[in-house]
Amino acid sequence: MFVFDTFSFFGKLFLRQYADAVLSVVEKKMHIETVTVLEQKGKKIFGGDYRVLKFASGKVAPRVKPGQFIHLRVTGRDEIVLRRPFSVFKAGKKSLSILYKIIGAGTEIMAQLRPGDKASIIGPLGNGFPMPAKNVYPVFVAGGYGSAALYLLAERTKKKGTLFIGGKTDEDILCVADFRRLDWNVRIATEDGSAGQKGLVTDILKEYLSSEEIKRRQMAFYACGPMGMLEAVAKIAMAGDWKAWLSLDRHMGCGVGACLACVQKIRVAGGRGASDSWKWARICTEGPVFECREIVWGNEE
Amino acid sequence: MRVNIGGIAMKNPVMAASGTFGYGKEYADLVDLNRLGALVVKGISLKPEKGNETPRLVEVSGGLINAIGLQNPGFDGFIKDYLPFLRKYKVPVIVNIWGRSVNEYAEVAAKFNGVRGVHGLEINISCPNIKTGGIAFGTDPHMTAEVVSKVRQNTKLPLIVKLSPNVTKIGDFAKIAEVNGADAVSLINSFPAMAIDIESRRPILANITGGLSGPAIHPIALKMVWEAARAVRIPVVGMGGITSAKEALAFIIAGASAVAVGTANFTDPTIILQVMEGIESYLIRHKMSNIRELVGSLVTD
Numbered sequence: 001m002f003v004f005d006t007f008s009f010f011g012k013l014f015l016r017q018y019a020d021a022v023l024s025v026v027e028k029k030m031h032i033e034t035v036t037v038l039e040q041k042g043k044k045i046f047g048g049d050y051r052v053l054k055f056a057s058g059k060v061a062p063r064v065k066p067g068q069f070i071h072l073r074v075t076g077r078d079e080i081v082l083r084r085p086f087s088v089f090k091a092g093k094k095s096l097s098i099l100y101k102i103i104g105a106g107t108e109i110m111a112q113l114r115p116g117d118k119a120s121i122i123g124p125l126g127n128g129f130p131m132p133a134k135n136v137y138p139v140f141v142a143g144g145y146g147s148a149a150l151y152l153l154a155e156r157t158k159k160k161g162t163l164f165i166g167g168k169t170d171e172d173i174l175c176v177a178d179f180r181r182l183d184w185n186v187r188i189a190t191e192d193g194s195a196g197q198k199g200l201v202t203d204i205l206k207e208y209l210s211s212e213e214i215k216r217r218q219m220a221f222y223a224c225g226p227m228g229m230l231e232a233v234a235k236i237a238m239a240g241d242w243k244a245w246l247s248l249d250r251h252m253g254c255g256v257g258a259c260l261a262c263v264q265k266i267r268v269a270g271g272r273g274a275s276d277s278w279k280w281a282r283i284c285t286e287g288p289v290f291e292c293r294e295i296v297w298g299n300e301e
Numbered sequence: 302m303r304v305n306i307g308g309i310a311m312k313n314p315v316m317a318a319s320g321t322f323g324y325g326k327e328y329a330d331l332v333d334l335n336r337l338g339a340l341v342v343k344g345i346s347l348k349p350e351k352g353n354e355t356p357r358l359v360e361v362s363g364g365l366i367n368a369i370g371l372q373n374p375g376f377d378g379f380i381k382d383y384l385p386f387l388r389k390y391k392v393p394v395i396v397n398i399w400g401r402s403v404n405e406y407a408e409v410a411a412k413f414n415g416v417r418g419v420h421g422l423e424i425n426i427s428c429p430n431i432k433t434g435g436i437a438f439g440t441d442p443h444m445t446a447e448v449v450s451k452v453r454q455n456t457k458l459p460l461i462v463k464l465s466p467n468v469t470k471i472g473d474f475a476k477i478a479e480v481n482g483a484d485a486v487s488l489i490n491s492f493p494a495m496a497i498d499i500e501s502r503r504p505i506l507a508n509i510t511g512g513l514s515g516p517a518i519h520p521i522a523l524k525m526v527w528e529a530a531r532a533v534r535i536p537v538v539g540m541g542g543i544t545s546a547k548e549a550l551a552f553i554i555a556g557a558s559a560v561a562v563g564t565a566n567f568t569d570p571t572i573i574l575q576v577m578e579g580i581e582s583y584l585i586r587h588k589m590s591n592i593r594e595l596v597g598s599l600v601t602d
Contacts, residue, residue: 028330029330030331031330031331032331032569073568073569078363078516078544079362079363079516080360081360081363081364081365081515081516081564081565081568082365082567083567083568122331250355251356251359252358253358253365253367253567254321254323254327254566254567255567256323256327256328256570257323258322258323258324258327258328258566259320259321259323259367259369259567260343260352260357260369260372261355261356261357261358261367261369262358263355263357263372264355279351280351280352280372285327
């Protein structure tokens with residue numbers, strides 16, 4: 001009797017610890033990893049102030065899903081207390097790349113990184129894009145380097161779709177070669193006419209959708225770019241009864257869902273009054289991707 | 302490194318500060334919560350609160366200014382959606398609470414009596430972000446006395462009072478808290494501050510002003526901790542700009558019995574562990590067998 005009880009006691013203890021160990025590996029959603037710079041590609045390949053940074057990563061990279069991001073810290077400047085979020089551009093089993101624009105203190109430091117330098121990343125973060133459903137034709141809409149946030153989804157879905165990309169000048173039209181290599185159809189618009197058609201990306205999108213044949217297609221939109229562009233895409237999608245998955249940008253604090261800085265108003269079904277009809281969602285955790293009908297427009301940064 | 306803060310037994314003197322660690326789950330993949338001395342969860346009020354409009358956060362040199370606005374799920378939401386996860390861990394959980402009136406403070410405090418998994422309460426009397434009348438409790442001696450004594454009457458839990466730095470003589474406020482039944486005081490909360498976008502000529506935060514935290518405030522926090530520790534006999538928890546064991550040790554030498562790490566959790570979630578390890582190595586190096594030998598050991602002759 002005594003022997004049996006001891007056995008079952010230790011047996012249960014062992015099983016619980018084993019289960020905990022297994023669960024702790026299986027359930028971890030994010031990792032913190034010190035990564036090494038493999039490549040920094042600059043001005044000659046991309047126009048303007050854009051760069052691509054490639055890191056060797058064994059923990060985060062293999063876990064990245066399309067539309068997710070990493071939270072990056074570059075050390076050496078203690079007065080910069082926050083990490084910077086970047087959509088993952090490309091990711092494989094041992095490395096990942098991000099495309100960034102040099103716009104301030106943090107990105108200026110990143111531009112100084114050379115192969116062999118180290119950085120710290122937390123990731124993969126965010127919900128990512130849903131994979132396009134079986135009979136649905138993917139239409140991507142990108143504002144400038146929003147195309148980088150969409151690239152991984154194009155690479156991993158077995159379908160070939162169309163990318164609509166817009167920007168101020170040809171220097172802001174990025175990743176086109178990468179999409180063409182995937183055999184995607186790419187249509188370009190620039191505000192000054194220096195590449196593709198003169199005008200906004202939503203202009204060429206609307207033209208495309210004006211054909212009766214196209215209008216009847218089963219399509220879904222996936223978009224990344226300035227809020228104004230995203231709102232325009234949302235209106236087009238809702239008018240044509242298509243789904244639109246939008247990746248939102250927001251200033252972040254912690255990046256992991258604790259500080260509540262990066263919030264966006266999201267519709268809540270069945271609310272009783274004005275204040276019940278919406279709730280805050282964290283762009284770093286419930287987002288960055290939301291279906292356009294969820295978003296309460298008009299109060300972004 | 303064991304300490305006892307007003308009845309809360311901690312295995313080391315390092316806490317995760319309220320508002321910077323969410324409700325534990327957000328960081329659980331990156332930091333083993335069981336290693337923390339204590340976890341102070343984000344401020345809970347009686348009813349759910351939505352908090353401020355965005356932008357809610359802005360980075361500044363050496364820190365950040367936040368105006369989150371105390372968004373929280375309310376008492377019921379905390380018990381239902383957040384506490385069960387925390388109960389899986391051994392870390393002492395301290396719940397930060399606040400209210401819009403003395404009665405609200407007392408009511409929410411009373412609700413925590415008998416709640417399993419809560420080891421103490423920290424009352425926030427100083428948050429500078431809410432505009433609705435009266436929340437400058439921590440800058441008014443009479444209101445501070447009223448809130449502390451009312452809460453004391455309504456809770457059996459260890460009671461920590463988190464002091465506002467926005468006062469001339471913080472020692473006086475520490476004394477008021479002690480006299481009215483606080484088991485410990487924690488300080489400092491963030492400093493009222495603001496940031497302006499000079500191109501648009503608008504404040505960067507939607508709330509216009511917010512609370513400054515991070516390395517920039519450490520020297521001010523240190524002086525206040527020293528003043529508070531000299532004024533009272535109850536334990537003092539020091540916080541403000543800890544980014545390494547160095548700042549934590551300075552707080553302890555100045556009289557703090559424990560410390561809390563806040564903004565640094567955003568920079569690098571492993572900093573809190575480095576702080577713990579650094580304190581331990583320091584004690585070994587200085588041949589101190591007990592952290593009590595270090596508390597208040599500042600030499601001023």
